Amino acid sequence: MTLKLHTPTQLGDLSLRNRIVMSPMTRTRNEPGHVPGALVVEHYADRADAGLIITECTSVSADASAFGDDPGIYNEAQVAGWKRVTDAVHAKGGLIALQIWHPGRATHPFLNNGAESISSTNRAIRDDGIHTPKGTVPQANPRALRTDEIPGIVAQFKAGAENARRAGFDAIQIHGAHGYLIDQFLRSSVNDRTDEYGGSLENRARLLLEITDAVIGVFGAGRVGVRISPLVAYNDISDADPQALVAYVAEQYAKRGTGFFELRHNDHSKAEELELARIARSKLGSVPLLRNGGYGGADGDEDVVAGRADAIVYGKPFIANPDLVERLAIGAELNAVDFTTLYAGGAKGYNDYPRLAS
Template identity: 40%
Template sequence: MSDIFAKVRLGGIELNNRLVMAPMTRSRAKLDGTPGDLAAQYYAQRASIGLIVTEGTQPSDDGQGYLTTPGIYTDAHVEGWKAIAQAVHAQGGRIFLQLMHAGRMSHPDNTPHHRQGVAPSAIAPGAPMFTAAGMQDIPTPRALTTEEVRQTVKDFAYAARRAIEAGADGVEIHGANGYLVQQFIAASSNVRTDEYGGSIENRARFAIEVAKAISDEIGPERTAIRLSPSLLMWGIDEGAEGPDLYRHLVAELDKLGLAYIHIMHAGNEELLSDIRKLWHQALVLNRPGRSREQIGTDIASGLADIEAYGQMVLANPDFAERLDSGAPMNEADRSTFFGGTEKGYVDYPTMSELKAAKETE
């Protein structure tokens, strides 16, 4: 496991270890999308991990899907994220801000303009969503016009620029988990007849254009993307041609020289191996459900350069230190994942805090 604690170059920065905090929605932002008052403390507590990837952050009003998620397109948003970036950097950490446009995974009650969600095509995901009024079915989205698709690409680039203004080390495009970028990729959610629909090349076009626009805006060394090939959720089904689409997409993205690609692995080992061969920059791998005993195995085998972890980092601010020392881990409290107060957010104890508490007993 020693390789996981080795330093690694990622784009224009150096990480102290090969561990990444995976992006996790916490739904604790203010109603205007400004990060909540405890967010700086939350992220700074976890700054000893090699890289923090923040919760999904909307690039526009249309990009919001869930209640109280943060944005990065107004001056207030920038000031809020600036405090977070400064707090993380003060602890020696690195932070990439994840740009997430929810697309059709949205409800009008959750957005600042209360408008119908937007997507590649007017196809509902067939899933409910939490709102202030409780769980509600997600309504059918409105299909973006071709010009609106191009404007959305510009929205991503603008949000990336604002993230850098806020002090982030870079941005990660959320191209996974059934949100807008993957909605363009999947034939089940994209039945367009313009240049963004139909063929493999056309359905990959939006992801490539977003990555290029952001790369042109802030530099490829500050730009990354997360993908989840073959993931079936919320009506997303990439079909039999899905692996070939990702081979094309990854090969095209590789030409941009991005900082890293972040794969949320859904089980297709052959495709993962092909992606490793096609990609010539850093590869971050997230295997949901990976046990503690398996940590570091993908780095040791050469399949990944860096490994990403979610709930274990959420529950253990000193995750890297616990891993290195063999100390037991705190268990995550699922009931506090979304919304709420400091409970389950900034009150998970570190080893040193537990030791101090025991000494005062």
Template identity: 40%
Template sequence: MKLLEPLVLGARVLPNRAIMAPLVRARSDADRAPTELVDVYYAQRASAGLIITEGCHISPQSTTRANASAHHTDRQNTAWRRVVDAIHAAGGTVFQQLYHVGRKALLSTLPPGERPVAPSAIEAIGGIMTAEGLETFPVPRALETHEIGPIVDDFRAAARRAGEAGFDGVEILAANGFLVDQFLRDETNQRTDAYGGSLENRARFLLEVVDAAIAELGAGRVGVRISPHFRSDRIGDSDPVRTFSYVASELDRRGIAYLHMLEGTTHDEDPFLPLYLRLAKKPSATATGPGPVPGDPFLAPLLRPLFKGPLILNGGYTRETAEQVLAQGLADAVAFGRLYIANPDLPERFRRNAPLNQADPSTYYSGGPRGYIDYPTLAEQQAAAIA
């Protein structure tokens, strides 16, 4: 079973290719430092080939959901060291995902008098549920050119802190409509300076962030996540094939540890069905045709030759569909989100083709242990059945 075969990633050999995807669970404290529940949660899932943590804010200017995590203070660093130690003690490997939300920051959680920042003053659609109800995303303030370098430095500092906390590496979130993604796409980046206009300029911010992380940790300890198909918050690109082909080539040139691609789309009758399977019903949308169907490109076959390091796909995969993309050589590993929420021993369940627990969405951001650290392992279920 290819999912359970080892994978060389940077200087590490992962025990399997069933990666734990980053999942915001809102179990940090009021200062955005992980609580001891977080230690237990990740240690329970240490049999994953690689754990990628929930996205962690790199500065007080990047804030969103209450009790989401951050890594820009000494107190947060101490707490993350405790989490990493628990994962390593359980035999796991862990990268910390780092991000800046950009225009998707909330006014209620930003420092007084500040507004969300973005490449251009274009607001995102939607918002975040708070204790007071839905808080919509406001119109952001366009960053001045001289303000961009300090944000790159915030990423650099966060990567340094991740190293100090003992993380095996970091993943730069250049996906899901957050700040790095906002710079990449021409729908949200309408700048006319060195960070806008041409594709090379729009990718400049991402590559500066990646280079900063590499300078701190080395290329083999840096991964990047992209989401070419994500557009639910009014973000898009006029030529995603060209944009993300350039990104993949530039990241390959830097020799980073892996490229992690969210290849599903939120605009579909079944948003959690992997695009790989949806395209089977759409013969015209093939990688060998004149180009991808607008809104439904499957870029893995196009990016695969451009990025020669490990490619991780994520997008509603099951045991069976993950095996298919690995067998076809479209990916080196597959990341699972909701399956890891409910199945801390997911690789063992895959090995035995055992039944899977179902996740409870009502507990995703509810706080506390319920729906977080109380999902049973297969061994616990079997022991309970005997008792």
């Protein structure tokens, strides 16, 4: 019996051959200058049988690296590197979306040639420090963006989308999750502004929606999506009313007729996360809902069959299983992830996981 996960579906203008989506995952395998190289080409091409690949978070600004060797989409070398990736994925019949991103305060001047971190606020992340070329150091206080600087941030995202289009991407996902810049405006625990980008939910969502409209102007609504994570506390962030946040952002994406809307859960099966999914589904209209957070094959298929999601986004299973789509189809055992190699660099733990024997 064919699982519904393995049936075709439509995400806006994208025709997917299955409902299994590869999650964005930072793996720190890029070449100097934040350029995707041969390792990255091989990694994504090996997973091209996913219904849709969403790339690792990719910076729209030369002053916005959070991991040191994360990729960018703001210069010609990066466009050329990503073009090799998209060509390789397309040669295998796959679809690939670029996740565009700015880390905001979740970075450090030591990672960005001394450039000051920016945010919705001037408060630093409360954590155990950040890894930099000078070792692990305390998080630096960011500078709160002035109101008149925000159009420049929107312009960076638009330029990133324009570069992504030239690089051959099929779609864009805007990273509005995990406590990075857009989320620093979106969620109430960090946004302490008193201008039109702070206070009410409508104001806090303004940056996300301005970026969304700019990216739609490049790709068209049916090829633009978003990821939000209202209950995920990464980078010292939370929201006083996550249900209202989901309802409002989902309504706004429905009005725009976007291609997809992803909820990133801590655990998709928890009651509070199920409620967010129910709210999103009720507000999205015809916009497809993607869900992500601890899924296996059986529970992913169950949620698609039940209408709780239109497609399922898999992260760690795709790290260790380049043939994840096939394994889920036949119920094969999955390779285990070697967590010691997640960010180690090189092919080990990146491009050397075995496929099923033919």
